Amino acid sequence: SYVLTQPPSVSVAPGQTARITCGGNNIGSKTVHWYQQKPGQAPVLVVYGNSDRPSGIPERFSGSDSGNTATLTISRVEAGDEADYYCQVWDSGSDRFGGGTKLTVL
């Protein structure tokens, strides 16, 4: 089965740029979506179709996808961005999620 690998944690200071990766075999050929989940809340879609943002999501959130790695980039990180982030793809008839990355804002 298709495996998506995310680092368990990423830390960044406020105002800096956070990059959260999602590794998968030839993930560059797939469409990647990213979700943000704050404690006690349901996941929220922040990037879809590799790099598009739903309405209401700040432009600070962006995505890219190439080779074996997809990346969620959060620019000018704010305290409110602290959350778990999950990547997701569709592969061989199944939806698959990465293990999640906890973003800590120092």
Add this chain to the structure above:
Amino acid sequence: QLQLQESGPRLVKPSETLSLTCSVSGGSINTMAYFWGWIRQPPGKGLEWIGNIYQSGITNYNPSLKSRVTISADTSRNEFSLKLTSVTAADTAMYYCARRGLTGYDPFDIWGQGTMVTVSS
């Protein structure tokens, strides 16, 4: 605005069947434009896709759960349901329902708030 709301028993005994319903308001599930799915999250762990259903009744399931899962839809009540048989403590999780576009390029764009189900005697 479309909203999804999960409901069902919060406590299920081991070996019994977990049954949940997702009620949809602000839109119809009887549409050719979307799948309707279930995702779960054990305490302190990541998201796990369970399965999806299309308005025609077509379903697809996570292979690791397929033997125990049934997802069905009741378009007259505008809701869809999850049944998971022979549950164990490993099935203790927050269960979410969500809407998903039809193609492999579409995300889960609207989620319910989730309902916590504990498997315990």
